[in-house]
Amino acid sequence: MVHKNIICPVCGGSCDDVQIDLDTKNRTIDVQNACKMGNAKFQEVVSNHRLLKPTIRENGKVKEVSWDEALEMAADILVNARRPFFFLGSETSCEAQEVGLHIAEYLGGPADSNATICHGPTVMGIQESGMVGATAGQAKNRADMVVYWGVNALESMPRHMSKYGVFPRGYWTKRGRFDRTMVTVDPRVTPTAIASDLHLQLNPNSDYELLSALFTILNGREPHPSVEEITGIPISVMKQTVEMMKESNYVAIYVGLGVSSSYGKHRNIEIALNLVKELNNYTKCNIGALRGHCNVAGFNQLASYLYGYPFGLDFMKGYPRYNPGETTCVDLLREKDVDAAFVMSADLVNHIPADSAKYLAEIPMVCIDIAPCPTTTASDVVLPGVIDAMECDGTFYRLDNVPVYFEPFTDSPFPETKSNEDTLKQLFAKIKARKEA
Amino acid sequence: MADVILKPTGNFDLTVEAEVVTPDNFAGKTTEEIGKLLVWQGPKEYPLTDFFSVQGNGGNSAEDTTIIVDGDIPRVKRIGQEMTAGRVLIKGSAGMHMGSGMKGGEIIIEGDADSWAGMEMKGGSIHIKGNTKDHLGCAYRGSWKGMSGGRITVDGDAVSQVGGGLTGGEIVIGGSVKHFCGIRINGGLIVVKGNAVRTVGAEMTGGTIVIGGCIERFTPGFEMTGVESDLKFNDIECPGEYKKFTGDYAIPQKGKGTLYVSCENNECL
Numbered sequence: 001m002v003h004k005n006i007i008c009p010v011c012g013g014s015c016d017d018v019q020i021d022l023d024t025k026n027r028t029i030d031v032q033n034a035c036k037m038g039n040a041k042f043q044e045v046v047s048n049h050r051l052l053k054p055t056i057r058e059n060g061k062v063k064e065v066s067w068d069e070a071l072e073m074a075a076d077i078l079v080n081a082r083r084p085f086f087f088l089g090s091e092t093s094c095e096a097q098e099v100g101l102h103i104a105e106y107l108g109g110p111a112d113s114n115a116t117i118c119h120g121p122t123v124m125g126i127q128e129s130g131m132v133g134a135t136a137g138q139a140k141n142r143a144d145m146v147v148y149w150g151v152n153a154l155e156s157m158p159r160h161m162s163k164y165g166v167f168p169r170g171y172w173t174k175r176g177r178f179d180r181t182m183v184t185v186d187p188r189v190t191p192t193a194i195a196s197d198l199h200l201q202l203n204p205n206s207d208y209e210l211l212s213a214l215f216t217i218l219n220g221r222e223p224h225p226s227v228e229e230i231t232g233i234p235i236s237v238m239k240q241t242v243e244m245m246k247e248s249n250y251v252a253i254y255v256g257l258g259v260s261s262s263y264g265k266h267r268n269i270e271i272a273l274n275l276v277k278e279l280n281n282y283t284k285c286n287i288g289a290l291r292g293h294c295n296v297a298g299f300n301q302l303a304s305y306l307y308g309y310p311f312g313l314d315f316m317k318g319y320p321r322y323n324p325g326e327t328t329c330v331d332l333l334r335e336k337d338v339d340a341a342f343v344m345s346a347d348l349v350n351h352i353p354a355d356s357a358k359y360l361a362e363i364p365m366v367c368i369d370i371a372p373c374p375t376t377t378a379s380d381v382v383l384p385g386v387i388d389a390m391e392c393d394g395t396f397y398r399l400d401n402v403p404v405y406f407e408p409f410t411d412s413p414f415p416e417t418k419s420n421e422d423t424l425k426q427l428f429a430k431i432k433a434r435k436e437a
Numbered sequence: 438m439a440d441v442i443l444k445p446t447g448n449f450d451l452t453v454e455a456e457v458v459t460p461d462n463f464a465g466k467t468t469e470e471i472g473k474l475l476v477w478q479g480p481k482e483y484p485l486t487d488f489f490s491v492q493g494n495g496g497n498s499a500e501d502t503t504i505i506v507d508g509d510i511p512r513v514k515r516i517g518q519e520m521t522a523g524r525v526l527i528k529g530s531a532g533m534h535m536g537s538g539m540k541g542g543e544i545i546i547e548g549d550a551d552s553w554a555g556m557e558m559k560g561g562s563i564h565i566k567g568n569t570k571d572h573l574g575c576a577y578r579g580s581w582k583g584m585s586g587g588r589i590t591v592d593g594d595a596v597s598q599v600g601g602g603l604t605g606g607e608i609v610i611g612g613s614v615k616h617f618c619g620i621r622i623n624g625g626l627i628v629v630k631g632n633a634v635r636t637v638g639a640e641m642t643g644g645t646i647v648i649g650g651c652i653e654r655f656t657p658g659f660e661m662t663g664v665e666s667d668l669k670f671n672d673i674e675c676p677g678e679y680k681k682f683t684g685d686y687a688i689p690q691k692g693k694g695t696l697y698v699s700c701e702n703n704e705c706l
Contacts, residue, residue, distance in 0.1 A: 083451055083479035108480025127579040206654075208636055213657040215687040223657035226706065230635075230654045264636065267617055271640070271687070278689060316454075316480050323578060325552065325571070326533060335512075337452050 007406035008038040009091065009389040011157050012291025012399035018042075022410060035158035044387060045410065049371055051384040052413060067383075067416040071423075074342075074366040074381045075430035081340030081364070083109055083316070085332055089346025090114040090296035092368075092385070093394025094403075096420035097299050100344060101306060101313070103428050106435070110314040110338065112329040113299035114292070117351055121260040122289045123300050123310045124324060125269025132276050134252070134286040136163075136400045141170035142284065143252035145245060147183045149272070150207065150258020151290050152190035157399075160290060161192075165254065172249070181244065185210070186258060200241065203232040205263040210238070211271045217242045218278055251285040260289070291399040294389070298397035333359045341365045344420065345385055349374040368420055385420055386412045392419035439496035441471060442505045447488030449512040452532065453478045456515040457485070460502035460523025460542060463495035471495060488513075499523040499542070506531075511551060517544050520561070536563050539587070549593070558606070560587040568593035568612065576602030581621065584608070600627045603644055609673060619646045622694065626670055632702075641685050641694030647675050651702040658687030659696055661706075668697060680706060 001022060008015040019032040020042060027046040031039045044050065054070030055062050065073075078084045084107055088100040097113070104111035115123055139146075146165050153160045161167055166182055173179040184196040185207075193199040202210050210231045213223035217239055228234055245251050253276060259268045272287060279285040291297050300310040307313055309322035312329075325331055329348075332338050333356035340363055341348075349357045350373060360378065367379035376382045386392050389406040391413070396404045417423045441463050447453075454477040463471055471494075472486035485491065489506075496502040499522040506516070509529035517525045517536040523543075525536075530548035537556035546554075549567035555574040573595050576583035583602030594612035603622040613631030620636070623643035632650035639656050647668060659682040668675040679697035686692050698706060 082481070124578065128581075208639070209654065209657055212636075212639065212685075212687040216658040219686055219689055221658070221660070221686040224655055224659055224706075226655045227657040230657075263616060267620065267636070267639070274688065316477065318480070323553075335452065336450070339451065 001409075003409040006409055007294075007389045007396065007404055008034050008041070009294045009387065009396070009406070010035075010037045010041045012289075012293060012296060013157050013159055013163065014294050014396050014398040014404050015159055015163065016404060020409060022046075024410070037158070042390070044370060045390050047371070050413075051370060051372065051376065051382065054384060055382045057380045067414070070381050070383055071427055071430055074383065074427055075434055077340050077364045077366055077380060078103070078107060078342060078427075079431055079434045081107075081109075081338075083338050084340040084342060085109055085329070085338035086111040087329060087341065087343045087346060087348050088113050088299060089344050089348070090293035090299055091388070092295065092345040092420045093388045093392075093396065093406075094295065094298040094302050095394045096344065096388075096424055097295075097302055098306070099421055099424035099428060100342070101303060103342075103424065103431060104313070105307075105315045105320075106428070106431065108315050108318065110312070110316070110327050110332055111303075112312050112327075112332075113303070114296045114346055115300055115311040116324070116328045117330065118257065118292050118296060119260055119289050120311055120324060120328070121266035122255065122269045124266035125260070125273055127310070128266065128270045129273040129277070131273055132280060132286050133288060133400065135402055136288075136398070139250075139252035139286065139288070140164045140168050140173075142172050142250040143170075144173060144179055145181045145183070145248035145251045147185065147251065147253040148192055148196070149185040149253060149255045150260075150262065151254060151256020152186065152188070152192045153254065153256075153290060154191040154195065156256065156292070157290050160254075161195075165252070166195075181248065183241065183244070198241070198244075200233055200237065203230065206231040207259050207262055207268045208264040208271060211268065211275055213238050214242055215271065215275045215278065218246075218275065245279055245285070246282040248283055251279065251283060253285065253287040254290050255287060256290050257292075288400055295396040297399060297401050298395065298403075301397050301401060301403075330356050333357075339363055342367075343375055343379070344368045344424075345370075347373040347375045349378050368423060383423055384414065386414065386417060386423070388420070392421075394419065394421065438503055439501055440493050440503045440505055441468075441495055442492040442507055443485075443489040444492075445488065445506070445508040445510055445513075446490050449488070449510075451479050452512045452514055453488055454514045455485070455488075456518040458504060458516045458525075459518065459520040460495075460499040460504060460525065461520055463504060464499045464502045464523070465497060466495045468492065468494055496523075509548060511549075514551075517542075520544075530567065536561070539563070541587075552596075555584060555587070555589045557582070558584050558587050558589070560606075562587055563589045565589070565591045565593070569595050571595075571597045572601065573598075574600045574603060574606070574608050576621075583622075584625065594631065599629075600625070603627065607670070607673065613650060618648075619644070622646070626673070628670075628673055628675060638685060638694055638696045640688050641696075642688065642690040643693045645670070645695045645697070647679065647697040649675065649677070649699050649702070652698060652706070655706055656685060656687075659684035660686065660692070664700060665697070677701060 021030040086104040182196040184193040307320040314327035370385040475482040503524040541561040552570040574584035597616040603625040635654035678700040682696040
């Protein structure tokens with residue numbers, strides 16, 4: 001059967017125009033409009049390696065058990081821990097993350113999400129400076145200058161350039177690509193850089209100096225000449241870039257991990273945000289991050305409105321506290337400051353530094369995932385995941401922090417649970433029963 | 438003067454938050470009462486005696502009380518937080534947030550101190566004889582105002598974000614620093630006798646920074662205004678010739694910050 005307007009649950013683009021044809025008899029799925037990454041994820045719904053049975057590890061051996069047994073053991077691990085850590089991954093709905101946050105608060109453990117190993121510094125920069133934002137549609141209809149800074153959009157968010165950034169015909173950009181000037185700032189010559197009109201090939205880890213010099217030029221001053229050697233960009237080119245920005249009608253800047261995860265981290269983002277604020281004295285300018293996962297922005301939104309901080313929350317004292325470097329995932333694991341873990345919809349072991357991953361594998365771990373991965377291998381309890389946007393409904397926040405409600409086109413393969421939210425609610429009930437007994 | 442000696446004896450497998458360990462809290466208390474003060478490990482509170490053996494009574498007031506920690510406590514955080522008077526002596530290494538928000542008194546750490554020492558402190562002094570890590574005397578996340586008074590002295594090295602958002606007080610580093618030393622300061626004084634890697638004084642709108650060693654990568658928004666020699670800030674002396682810069686012009690302020698950079702070690706600037 002053909003389903004239209006399906007939301008894609010892969011990258012932060014959360015494309016809303018995917019068309020699928022699911023053949024449940026032959027177990028095949030035909031996907032239209034999605035990119036390569038999107039297509040691969042949709043194939044998971046009919047894949048052979050899908051996790052379908054809960055498993056636990058007993059005396060070093062993995063065995064299949066009933067849902068109830070697995071949930072009981074998961075609840076035991078989390079209740080018996082002195083400081084359980086909750087990693088609420090971003091490949092699931094806000095609804096599931098919300099239950100996870102409430103469990104973390106109830107047990108007094110730290111809770112974190114993918115932002116901590118991704119655009120966390122961007123969120124911290126926003127906290128320092130505030131952000132001039134816009135929805136993707138605004139930028140599509142108005143922007144006549146597009147800057148990709150530290151991001152290779154063509155490969156990391158393949159449909160961004162065609163859907164919002166460069167090629168689409170907008171209301172005030174009727175000729176599409178011909179009405180836009182495209183600038184890429186990247187130390188590498190990426191396909192995105194090749195497709196742009198101007199490529200500022202700066203030296204690695206010199207984003208702060210380049211932004212600072214652009215800002216100095218914008219303020220009518222001459223930057224210190226040493227900046228040419230530090231960044232590898234001539235001051236004349238910097239001046240030309242600032243002039244181009246000032247002369248444009250609307251500048252849309254998209255930042256990637258090249259800015260937020262090179263030396264300087266949130267300070268890079270902070271000065272970029274300040275530069276954007278100041279540019280608004282001359283023209284319209286907005287900035288946005290190209291987020292990695294379909295709901296990575298969702299956790300930040302959710303945690304901010306529920307508990308006041310965007311990620312790296314610590315409920316140790318009963319109220320939320322936040323200090324990246326102390327209460328964030330990698331640091332807690334490196335310092336061995338937690339003694340059990342719950343990981344949902346994120347292959348965490350695969351994505352953190354080796355020391356942290358090693359400790360994570362040593363402590364008791366409960367994991368919800370859809371397919372075998374290093375995290376499921378290192379877990380003591382594995383609960384099969386339900387695929388959001390395919391098998392259950394819920395909410396994602398898109399890259400521009402716009403909530404997107406998604407509906408399923410098929411049902412959860414498990415009679416015991418309808419969604420990850422449902423699984424977590426069952427787990428929370430068991431945890432509460434133990435604590436209150 | 439009354440000395441209270443704490444000797445670490447407990448299991449620090451999870452870090453411990455001991456913000457109660459201040460002369461203010463110990464003053465007027467007996468050994469037994471001090472031992473019953475509660476510290477946090479994970480989401481639970483335990484008496485201090487679970488982690489430390491306690492000897493001696495507190496003095497009549499905070500001024501009369503000296504706390505001596507006889508050992509390394511790298512996994513104990515927040516000692517001396519918000520203290521107003523008295524002395525804390527740590528005969529080893531200390532954990533995060535030492536003396537954060539302190540208003541008076543003195544902390545001496547004979548070993549290394551972890552990050553966030555003297556965060557947003559308002560008065561008093563901290564002397565770290567070893568090295569320290571990031572965010573020394575810095576502002577809390579999202580805040581624009583860091584340390585506003587007192588003095589921090591580090592004999593060894595510090596890492597990044599030293600004195601972020603400093604509005605007053607002095608920080609003297611005997612060794613070197615890395616990134617963003619004096620980010621967004623608008624008052625006070627930072628003296629670094631060793632080298633700095635990059636972005637010294639970034640976004641500063643006031644205050645003074647002195648770098649005695651070499652700056653690997655200079656901040657673009659500074660302009661040189663002259664050369665001065667043998668700088669003196671009250672009792673802090675910086676001998677030698679220094680190039681004087683003002684800035685940071687990268688932010689729309691009038692460049693009221695002053696950055697002195699050693700002539701000898703920075704010929705290329």
